[in-house]
Amino acid sequence: MDMKKLMKQMQQAQVAAQKIQDQLAGMTVTGTASGMVEVTLNGQGKLQGLKINPQAVDPDDVETLEDLLVVAIRDAQEKADALQQQETQRSMGFLGGLM
16 A cells, blocks of 8 residues: 555545534533433543533522433443444544445
8 A cells, every 4th residue: 555545544434433423513412310400421432511400409408400411421421432432433444444
């Protein structure tokens, strides 16, 4: 394989990787905890929104709300990670065709 062809393939792979990141930025996933807390992340794992059910707010039990937030965030992060893997694997067919 000549260097020129390799450089073109690397360029195409970079364009494909950027396209995946752009697509992930426009997608969202939602994590929940007991229906009391909802966290929305984009496909890149960046926080987009947070909803807290008023019933989850108890000044005498802040620890429970903190735990609910952690659970919801982890749930959303796992979904964002799965989405990233899915989108990357979906694009691997294209990348595999380059090599």
